[in-house]
Amino acid sequence: MASVDPANLLRQRVRDAIVAAFGDAAGDADALIAPSRNPQFGDFQCNAAMPLAKKLGKPPRDIAGSIVEHLDITDLTDEPTIAGPGFINFTLKTMCLTKLLCRLDTSDLGIEKTDAPRRVVMDLSSVNVAKQMHVGHIRSTVIGDSLSNVLERLGHTVIRQNHLGDWGVPICMTLSALHDANVDLDSLDMEMLSDAYRRATSDGKPDYKGLQAVHDFELGPKTEAELQAQVDGAEQVIAKAKSALLKLQTGDAQTVRDWRKLIDVTMVECGRIYERLHVNITREHDAGESTYRDKLAPLVDRLLDAGLAQVSQGAVIIWIDDVEEPFILRKSDGGFLYATTDLAAIEYRVGELACDQLIYVVDARQRLHFRLLFAAARKVGIIGDAVETVHVPFGSILGPDGTPLKTRSGENIRLTDLLDEAVSRAADVVARKNPDLSDDERRQVAEAVGIGAIKYADLAQDVAKDYVFTFDRMLAFEGDTGPYLLNAYVRIQSIFRKADVTSADFTDAELLLDQPQERALALAMLQYPSAVESTAAKLQPHHLCQFAYSLATAFASFYEHCPVLRAETDDIKRSRLRLCDLTSRLLADALGLLGIRTIDRM
RNA sequence: GCGCCCGUAGCUCAGCUGGACAGAGCAGCGGUCUUCUAAACCGCAGGUCGGAGGUUCGAGUCCUCCCGGGCGUGCCA
Numbered sequence: 001m002a003s004v005d006p007a008n009l010l011r012q013r014v015r016d017a018i019v020a021a022f023g024d025a026a027g028d029a030d031a032l033i034a035p036s037r038n039p040q041f042g043d044f045q046c047n048a049a050m051p052l053a054k055k056l057g058k059p060p061r062d063i064a065g066s067i068v069e070h071l072d073i074t075d076l077t078d079e080p081t082i083a084g085p086g087f088i089n090f091t092l093k094t095m096c097l098t099k100l101l102c103r104l105d106t107s108d109l110g111i112e113k114t115d116a117p118r119r120v121v122m123d124l125s126s127v128n129v130a131k132q133m134h135v136g137h138i139r140s141t142v143i144g145d146s147l148s149n150v151l152e153r154l155g156h157t158v159i160r161q162n163h164l165g166d167w168g169v170p171i172c173m174t175l176s177a178l179h180d181a182n183v184d185l186d187s188l189d190m191e192m193l194s195d196a197y198r199r200a201t202s203d204g205k206p207d208y209k210g211l212q213a214v215h216d217f218e219l220g221p222k223t224e225a226e227l228q229a230q231v232d233g234a235e236q237v238i239a240k241a242k243s244a245l246l247k248l249q250t251g252d253a254q255t256v257r258d259w260r261k262l263i264d265v266t267m268v269e270c271g272r273i274y275e276r277l278h279v280n281i282t283r284e285h286d287a288g289e290s291t292y293r294d295k296l297a298p299l300v301d302r303l304l305d306a307g308l309a310q311v312s313q314g315a316v317i318i319w320i321d322d323v324e325e326p327f328i329l330r331k332s333d334g335g336f337l338y339a340t341t342d343l344a345a346i347e348y349r350v351g352e353l354a355c356d357q358l359i360y361v362v363d364a365r366q367r368l369h370f371r372l373l374f375a376a377a378r379k380v381g382i383i384g385d386a387v388e389t390v391h392v393p394f395g396s397i398l399g400p401d402g403t404p405l406k407t408r409s410g411e412n413i414r415l416t417d418l419l420d421e422a423v424s425r426a427a428d429v430v431a432r433k434n435p436d437l438s439d440d441e442r443r444q445v446a447e448a449v450g451i452g453a454i455k456y457a458d459l460a461q462d463v464a465k466d467y468v469f470t471f472d473r474m475l476a477f478e479g480d481t482g483p484y485l486l487n488a489y490v491r492i493q494s495i496f497r498k499a500d501v502t503s504a505d506f507t508d509a510e511l512l513l514d515q516p517q518e519r520a521l522a523l524a525m526l527q528y529p530s531a532v533e534s535t536a537a538k539l540q541p542h543h544l545c546q547f548a549y550s551l552a553t554a555f556a557s558f559y560e561h562c563p564v565l566r567a568e569t570d571d572i573k574r575s576r577l578r579l580c581d582l583t584s585r586l587l588a589d590a591l592g593l594l595g596i597r598t599i600d601r602m
Numbered sequence: 603g604c605g606c607c608c609g610u611a612g613c614u615c616a617g618c619u620g621g622a623c624a625g626a627g628c629a630g631c632g633g634u635c636u637u638c639u640a641a642a643c644c645g646c647a648g649g650u651c652g653g654a655g656g657u658u659c660g661a662g663u664c665c666u667c668c669c670g671g672g673c674g675u676g677c678c679a
Contacts, residue, residue, distance in 0.1 A: 143611080366679095367606060369679095461616080466607095480615085495638050495639095497638095534618075
């Protein structure tokens with residue numbers, strides 16, 4: 001429990017007062033402390049009197065009066081006032097605020113390590129071998145990375161797992177296509193690889209429907225021949241791919257070497273993007289589908305033998321209570337599915353990795369899959385009650401027209417292109433706003449601003465909801481955007497550059513909070529530990545974004561109204577320098593947890 | 603058909619376990635740069651919270667039904 005959040009202190013005191021006033025009759029009534037919506041009602045309010053009044057059968061204002069009577073709170077707030085039906089309003093004493101700020105002003109910024117550390121697997125990014133990363137990958141990557149950072153900060157152990165799509169027929173189709181074309185795999189680049197993938201998967205898609213239509217509608221022998229040739233060709237592609245897959249499975253040395261090259265080429269490219277995105281994902285987090293390839297058959301056989309799975313219409317399935325769809329582990333043709341791999345992965349993660357929490361940052365459209373997966377894993381005893389499984393379902397990125405974001409020709413937008421566009425637009429703005437920067441610095445600033453804008457936009461709202469992506473809005477650099485936050489940070493750095501002081505000159509400065517903007521800034525800062533906790537509890541990075549934004553606006557207002565370097569007295573100046581310093585560290589830390597890089601000028 | 607998610611200001615979104623006249627940001631209108639970066643600040647205007655019932659002292663929040671949109675639904679990943 002964050003000890004710098006005034007709400008927590010008030011909660012405890014009010015709780016004590018309720019017990020003192022009503023004893024057991026109150027039961028475990030919550031103190032119901034919340035920040036005041038309206039400043040005229042003070043800083044915080046207590047809403048406990050109304051429900052208690054009902055429970056105890058007394059007028060709520062009388063209850064509120066009794067609570068206030070038993071409150072021992074003079075060290076924290078002014079005399080509480082009772083308003084409306086029975087709200088108790090609190091205004092914090094400045095002394096209390098400064099005391100809490102001092103407590104916040106430590107190296108860990110008030111964030112306490114959990115007393116129940118967990119081993120967490122974070123399933124994130126999940127890129128596909130031989131495919132370019134596209135916009136669809138950014139959310140899993142960015143959200144998963146941020147949540148990992150937050151959990152780590154709280155003292156949990158996080159094991160990031162990049163569940164690569166590195167196995168199966170499509171990869172093998174690509175492999176055999178490259179082989180047929182006599183491509184030298186040592187000179188293979190991502191462009192060539194993804195082209196080969198696109199071609200191979202499209203060539204390997206037999207148009208049975210078309211062929212059927214020819215028969216049904218008698219479209220003529222010429223059309224029939226064309227379609228027959230397509231189907232024959234496609235079937236041949238599949239046959240070759242399956243033979244390549246067999247070679248892979250049996251460990252044919254050359255095939256395995258070639259396959260590894262495809263993975264390397266892909267992951268080197270992904271690594272570049274991860275670096276640009278400033279996320280902590282590297283090859284050591286690779287845990288592709290192939291990792292579990294030898295576990296699938298034994299797993300399914302074992303479940304069958306134990307009577308935990310059953311055969312239905314030739315497939316091996318597990319039924320889940322209250323769900324109409326079965327969880328399919330093996331196809332009627334004997335093949336395995338991603339469901340099988342996922343189940344095997346769970347076994348590995350709770351077994352070998354000894355994790356007690358599994359978090360999957362995966363598209364919301366896979367809700368049913370994860371519901372079935374988790375239920376199946378529990379049903380067959382792969383995970384027990386001690387293990388928590390969570391699907392963090394994220395929404396789609398939509399274009400301005402409200403449909404999933406695509407290029408004009410209907411293809412997925414490559415992530416590189418998206419990032420390039422953001423950085424290029426940022427560069428224009430930087431050049432306009434700050435022409436004095438050197439070319440080199442301008443490039444760095446544009447990179448940080450552009451990428452930061454994209455990431456912030458992705459993290460700043462409810463993870464589960466779809467969101468509309470428009471460059472103009474997120475790169476407008478106004479309002480609730482990444483650049484706005486960076487700007488707040490930059491302005492503070494600018495003050496420090498101009499100030500002829502070192503941090504030692506003000507780290508122990510007495511904090512003076514006489515101006516309303518100073519007070520508001522203090523209140524905003526004190527929310528940090530709670531924001532981090534709530535982000536972890538809800539697995540919602542936008543709580544952290546909201547904190548950062550409210551801190552930045554509080555600072556912007558402070559900055560306008562409270563001159564720092566030109567403060568009336570030296571004491572005030574030192575106090576404000578310390579406020580700036582603390583603000584800047586909080587911003588940098590929050591942005592750090594979000595995975596957004598800070599810069600010193602822009 | 604069934605299931606899941608969503609519907610809050612012109613637009614994009616917040617709204618924590620139900621709590622005081624629903625909050626931001628864009629866009630609009632009006633102010634503020636000889637003074638720490640105006641990518642900013644200050645102010646104005648703008649909403650029957652999809653609709654109808656219900657529970658409650660109190661509902662954007664909980665329950666039921668309806669309307670509208672998205673997604674998913676036995677052998678793709």
